[in-house]
Amino acid sequence: MxxxxxxxxxxxxxxxxxxxxxxxxxxxxxAKAQVTISLDYKEKNDLTTVQSGDKYTLQLNYSVSSTTGNASNVKAVINLPDNIYTVGDFVGTTHAPVANFVFTNTVGAKKLTITFINPVPSGSTGVLEFIVRTNNLTTPNNTQLCTTAEITDGSGATSGAKNHCINVTAIPRICALKTLLNGGAINNITTYRIRVSANGGSNPLVAPFGTLQATNITVTDNLPANAEFISAKVYHINGSQVGTGTYSAGVVTATIPNLTLRQYGNGTWESLFFNLDIQVKFNSPTFNASDVVTNTATVDYTPITGSAAVLNNGDNVGGNCVSDLVETTTLANPVTAAVLTKGGSGNYFPGQRFSYGWSFTNTGNVPLENVEIIETIPANAIIDQEAEYNGVRVLEWEDIHHIEYQTNVSGSTWVALGAGVGVPDLPSGTNFTKIKFVLTSPFMPNASILSSSQILHFKAIGEVTVAETVTNCMEWTSTTVGIPDQAGRTVCNSSVTLQPRPTTSRAIYNAAHASNCAQVAGGTVIFSGTLLADIGYSNGLNPVCALLIPSGSIYVPGSETFTANNTGITTPPTLEIIPNYITTGGVLRDLYRWTFPSGTVVPYGERFTVGVSVKISPALPPGPYNAEFIATFSNASANAPDYNYGNFTDTKDWDLDGNTTELVGRSSTNYGQCDINIAASxxxxxxxxxxxxxxxxxxxxxxxxxxxxxxxxxxxxxxxxxxxxxxxxxxxxxxxxxxxxxxxxxxxxxxxxxxxxxxxxxxxxxxxxxxxxxxxxxxxxxxxxxxxxxxxxxxxxxxxxxxxxxxxxxxxxxxxxxxxxxx
Known part of the structure; x- marks a missing residue:
């Protein structure tokens, strides 16, 4: 610089x-006091043009001087036009910390206000930064986007207003893809889907930078001759119906909402696409198996600030997607079929949770009516109600209408829940014996329920002395004629084995932080680590744990914490700090080690948490950082971080057990959380x-x-x-x-x-x-x-x-x- x-x-x-x-x-x-404020306002990378929706970086290079005293009540105000979506990624200085950046997102009065510390020492200088993101879809091509910055103080001194302008470009983008959603069987419903989006392809949600919004969208679909029209409905991406098409003389016409958008924090724009689902029937004797039918659609639209246009089959508007608006289907005789799967495997100790994901797919070409899927609970296991969703995870409520269940108390009586309602937390001593998933009817051909969204969580019903196999079965049924027999509708899983409790312990640990992800020198970060004695093993003895914190962080005296939770530990641990202890992940780290009095016990299934606060010093260069957590017990046969960021050899004997050849796995604070990003200041x-x-x-x-x-x-x-x-x-x-x-x-x-x-x-x-x-x-x-x-x-x-x-x-x-x- x-x-x-x-x-x-x-x-x-x-x-x-x-x-x-x-x-x-x-x-x-x-001499008379006189404050001088200088400001150079520019784009950091000398960009002169950006695409709409993209970002660019503005810099305020300031200096404050005075013949005598300091400057008071200094602030910078950057006035922003409405075509700016947001500002962020603030880079402050000791004179203007990031916490003092305030964005006002009021239409007609958008601005960024930066309040300096009070007073600002005479002779201060620095560089402030922020990114500007423009609106995608709604910013016309070749828009001159101009912002104005000015720094003032309480005495009336000013840097003068400084202007910056950048050119924003955009082009029209729209894509429509027509597919056979399901069906194709004679005398049954066949569904065609026309998806309208800004991008198309495998990721229709993402709107590329530099996209002009498509408005006034109308789809016209020419059905095959003699097809029976059933319905035409327009659906939002979230599955809700937002419109209905009309039918006249073999032609379906439907209005599609404008392709609005939302913006994700990672910088991508989501253009909300819409589906037009058209249902028809090909009835005999007019149609027969092996007949080939074809229908074709067109899309009328108007780009924002542009002229009306027509999207035809094969058009590529915007360079990202070739529209496919012709669908050719070979008709077939009705086939009734479905596939039910259940996955899960492994060895589990008492109290440990094991899970089964299940899926169901209509593999035939006719709708399945009144589908029910029944789970029979194994005799040596129970639903683990401490797990998510009280042990029964259901996410695809659009396909699962409701749940029914039986318990050891209700006997053979089914208890029906409301639509979209998960299973309850049963009273102590009451356990599920059967769970029934009633699907939305009809369940259309090619429709599928995913195993990642439907999961059953179990645990052993008690301790075992020898290994036992868990056999878990599910069955599906339907009122549709021609379904398979019971054996063909039942799936069983026997890949889970229950094991006796080991005599050793197992340490499970994870790292976390409770701080803003964006930091500058002088900021404070709270790091913590949690150690759990695995519920399937024996009690953990003599715990020892440590945080590995980047060197250059400054310990805040007295900030260390210990939360015993339900461990029963009454004597807090002792913290020892060893600077420049080890390099992991390419970062030199200090060791913050907590040791406990000899004989300390952590009961299996219980956990404690340690933490400490550190200040970021200028010795830490700009960039992303994280802390790591390691932990063990003296009787541990295994140590397991929540996610292992890599092993290191314990040559320095961090856990004081005399073993300098063992491998140690590291949990990191950026697992499931952001890095601590130290901005250049x-x-x-x-x-x-x-x-x-x-x-x-x-x-x-x-x-x-x-x-x-x-x-x-x-x-x-x-x-x-x-x-x-x-x-x-x-x-x-x-x-x-x-x-x-x-x-x-x-x-x-x-x-x-x-x-x-x-x-x-x-x-x-x-x-x-x-x-x-x-x-x-x-x-x-x-x-x-x-x-x-x-x-x-x-x-x-x-x-x-x-x-x-x-x-x-x-x-x-x-x-x-x-x-x-x-x-």
């Missing part, structure tokens, strides 16, 4: 001191101190240095990088005070009332070059904003910088300090 600023800095947290020894020619007087501060002949220490405004006419005064400049980004190409220009002088960046009168003279050459570290000039208003393009004139400022004089001061050093009016390649 290249920075030319009035009082800059270098590598994070490193300070440079320069002394300007001056001969004072008069009494001590105060480019900011600098500088403070100028003074010590006069009459002073014993350095002071700064509002205090004053004290000297006497002809006496010495030393200036000390302390420069600090307050961000986490290395600064390069640093140059400092300092114009020494004189009567009638002007500011370095803001060339307004500083109103100095006397002039100190440079008494001695400036000494600088190796690699840093000091230049001198006797010009009182030197040209200084090094510190100008891009919009400023060159040479800067207007009316300046070429400085003729020289590394050699004049013989009469009191003639020096300004100095330039160039850090060269130093960072």
């Amino acid at each position: 290249k920075k030319y600023i009035y009082i800059p800095s270098i590598y994070p947290k490193i300070r440079r001191l320069f002394y300007l020894t001056s001969l004072l020619l008069g009494t001590v007087l105060c 480019a900011s600098m501060e500088s403070i100028k101190w003074v010590k006069g002949l009459c002073d014993v220490a350095y002071s700064r405004y509002p205090a004053f240095g004290q000297t006497v006419p002809g006496g010495d005064a030393d200036y000390r400049l302390i420069i600090k990088n307050t961000g986490n980004v290395v600064m390069k190409d640093i140059k400092i220009i300092d114009i020494l005070p004189f009567v009638g002088d002007r500011g370095v960046i803001d060339p307004q009168a500083r109103q100095s009332q006397w002039r100190p003279n440079l008494a001695n050459p400036i000494s600088a570290p190796a690699g840093v070059t000091v230049y001198y000039t006797t010009v009182s208003n030197p040209c200084r393009d090094e510190v100008k904003q891009p919009s400023d004139p060159s040479p800067f400022p207007t009316g300046c004089t070429p400085p003729n910088w020289s590394v050699t001061p004049p013989l009469d050093i009191t003639q020096v009016q300004a100095v330039k300090i160039d850090f060269g390649t130093k960072t």
Whole structure:
């Protein structure tokens, strides 16, 4: 990052001191306070054009300076047009933390307000960033999207309004695909589906960037001659009916809603597609098996801000999908068939949960009426009601109308639940014996219920002394004529085995964080880990656990926590921190280890949680980070993270068991959660101190240095990088005070009332070059904003910088300090 600023800095947290020894020619007087705010507002990557719906990054490169005091009540306001969907991915600085970015999403008054800390130290500089995402579908092609930024303070100082414009492009996109949804049997319902979307293909939801919305959509479908029209219905993506088509003389006409959208957090746009389902019958004797029938459709539409158009078979509007609006079907005789499956396997110990996913598909070409699927609970297992959905997961309620059940209390009486209602939490001692899933009727050909959405959770009914097999059976039935016999409608699973309880323990553990995903230097993050003694094993003895936290994080004293839950542990563990302990996942980490008093027991099925807070220091470079959690028991035969991010060899014996060859699995805080993303924060501060002949220490405004006419005064400049980004190409220009002088960046009168003279050459570290000039208003393009004139400022004089001061050093009016390649 290249920075030319009035009082800059270098590598994070490193300070440079320069002394300007001056001969004072008069009494001590105060110059009038004057705040100068500079702002360079631009697109970070120099983009000039983006597609609608895409994002671009705007930067505010600011500096705040004053002849004396700090700046108060500083804020930046960025006014945004309505075609901006949202802003985000904020990058703040120590002067303007991310928490102080507020987006107002009010139509006609959209804006981003950034409130700076109060006060902002004089000599502060930094770079703020945010992304802008434009509206997809509704932004016309070649829209000039202009935003305005301005930084002000409470005194009325302003950076002036800075404008940025970018061109937004978009093209029409629409696709329609016609398919045989189900049927094709003589004298039975056949369903054709026409799907209208912005994208089409295998992922019709995704609307590419740069898409113009299709409006005023009408589908016209020409049915095969002599087909019997049954219905035409328009469905939203969520399955709800949103319209009905009309039929006249063999032609179906239906209106499709405009292709509206929503935006996902990952940056993709979802264009809501619609399905037109047309049901017909091909009746005998007009139609016979092996007859080939064809129907064709067209789609009328109007792109937003465009002209009416017609979408025909084979058209590719937008380059992502070729429309297919012709469907050819070979008719067949009726076939009644279905497939029921049940999956699940493994060895399980007492109390452990095991699950079966089941599916059902109508593989015939006729609808199945009044389908019921009955689950018979095995004698050596029960539904685990502590699992999700009280042990019976049903997600496809559009296909499963309701559930009925029997228990050991109700006997053979079925208890019917309401439509879409899951099974209840039964009283203690009451268990399910049978569960019936009643499907929505008719269950159409090719319709399917997925095993990932329908799951039965079980556990053993008690302890076993020898291995036992669990045999679990389901049966389906229907009132449709021609279904298979009972054996052909029954599926059994015998792949689960119950095992006796082991004499060892098993540690199950996971990591988590309770913090904002976006962080900057100085932010606080809470990491935690939970250790569970597996319910199928013995009690866990002498637990030990640890968080592996990126080095550069700073421990917050006293922030460690311990939550015993139902373990019965009354003596909290002891936390030990070992810096720079291990590198995992390419990140050097500190070890935060919790140890417990000898003899501590975690009963099987119980868990505890430890946690700690850390602050993010500038030593952590920008990027994604996570913490890892490891844990074990002294009697553990197995350790299992919730998701293993990889093993490491325990050469340093983290768990203090003397074994330095064992492998340790790592749980990570980004499993099921976001990374902790540390944003790049480019900011600098500088403070100028003074010590006069009459002073014993350095002071700064509002205090004053004290000297006497002809006496010495030393200036000390302390420069600090307050961000986490290395600064390069640093140059400092300092114009020494004189009567009638002007500011370095803001060339307004500083109103100095006397002039100190440079008494001695400036000494600088190796690699840093000091230049001198006797010009009182030197040209200084090094510190100008891009919009400023060159040479800067207007009316300046070429400085003729020289590394050699004049013989009469009191003639020096300004100095330039160039850090060269130093960072």
